[in-house]
Amino acid sequence: MKEYERTGVISIEEIRVPSEEQLKRGVAITECIQEIPCNPCVDACPVNAISMEDINSPPFVDYDRCTGCAQCAAVCPGLAIFVVKLEDESALITLPYEFLPLPEKGEEVEALDREGRGVGKAIVRRVVKKKDNTALVTISVDRKLAMDVRNIRVLR
């Protein structure tokens, strides 16, 4: 049995981490590692960067092709796709968010890891409200936290 099957938290070893160069351009990271029958991300990708052997295989992102547009993150039913882009000092993380209140651009929020623990501050850079009510929130955090932060807590 895998550890995540017991805890519900996947570890960084189970994710294909993009190279520094790929991360600098900004790419989608699919934290979807089980064989479940699901494929909307494949169809959502405008540059055909996501592929699947069949509907039950986990998605494979061609990081060199991916533009980091986050279309896949918006449709993923599992809310399991995050876009990470490295800047000089910080990392931009785009995550799906389905709670109220929605944060606002410029607002300081708490950055949470995969276990919901506060690991630092984040500044909201962008909030895209979608018609189907899953918002895409882009935050900037300390560069070192690029692969750890996967949620936020609005402090209001």
Next chain:
Amino acid sequence: MRIDIHPILQFDREREISFLYNGNKIKAFEGETIASALHAAGIKVLSHSIKLNRPRGFFCGIGKCSSCLMRVNGVPNVRTCITPVEDGMVVESDVQQLPSAEFPGSNKEDISVDILVVGAGPAGISAAIEAGKRGVSVLLVDENPMLGGQLIKQTHKFFGSRKERAGTRGIKIAEELEEQVRELEKNGKVKILPGTSVFGYYGGGSSHMLGAANKMSNVMYHINAKKVIFACGAQENMLSFPGNDLPGVYGAGGVQTLMNVYGIKPGKRVLMIGAGNVGLIVSYQLLQAGVEVDRVVEAMPRIGGYSVHAAKLRRNGVPIYTSHSVKEVYGKDRVEGAIVAKLDENWNFVEGSEEDVKCDTVCLAVGLTPSARLLFQAGVKRDYIPEAGGYVAIHNMEMETSVKGIYVAGDSSGIEEASTAMLEGKIAGLSASISLTGRDSSTTAKMEEYIKTLEEMRRGPFGSKAREAKRKILEEASNEGI
């Protein structure tokens, strides 16, 4: 208790009304059911057990568990969880004397139809649409006030293939299905009777006789159908522990109905039992409704649901304890807390591992049992298939049972998911239509396409249970010559 703002849903509370409950005036909103309005008013005890007089609360929310039976406008034994509240209604609980022998005399209506579909959930509506499009006459009956079955409370986006509506929220799929079936209704292809229970099967041959009733409008239907598709869904399982009948112990689906259909919170703090997809999804939806989830406990050593659902909960700070279960729930007249403990390899509680969880709500997400009693009454060949969730009707690939002209689809035919239920519904609808109008190359191709998609959906490791269930069912059908 009413939810005002919600990240996904909007609740229309346009018209305020009031009704009498045991002589007291209670405020409600049009569109709510009697039981949900009572819950919103803080009334959690809905009835008492007849023998030991123990309090009974809201449990299933979909008319299956009988803990909410009351006398409404003089009509006894009304399931208040599926009966819409009306202005000026008179509701009485715990009326245990027999109703008066004077019946007002019901209005009788005879209906003859090509295909009767019992149940308007994802399977039933899909079956009605498929058949209605093919020129046969269809009657769609459901005992709930709204169409869509359990889809109307599924606020999460569905998995599956894009062409089968994956990435769309269940509530939206329910709207789309309702729109399509209402269109067929407008064109006279499908007749729809919501709020109506099919209560019995009275024999068949070249056609099938069934009885149905709309209790509140006092109409009894005598239905004569050439073909019948049963898509009656499932009911939630109970778990055995002291205090499991206390008001505040709910089926996870019942909580979902209460909060996502009627916008009413079950309580303030929840203990979730079961980390299958239902337990994980409902926990996340509780957080969205502004309810705290203390933890999820799961008796199995591993989380049964998708890891992506578990991950959503974990990153919101909700712990999941595998190899843990509930030992007892305590409280006077309502849940005040629960004792949870670790389980060893032999499923015994580990002494000294007990923890006291303060909560006012315990949700049971410990599986479902197919609702198939009407099928059994009709005399179909059945068997106990553990992977299907209990006794199910043996059916062939095209969803026909051992009784000619009787079909089954969705959870009623073995517990699975809404996406597969919709496909089974289409297959049953197509199959029943073919038996009336004949098979041609286009219907053959359609049938093959549906069956192929269904098999694809079940192919992965999470489909193994359904695969095994259907393998056993089909094998038995083939041995029986069905």
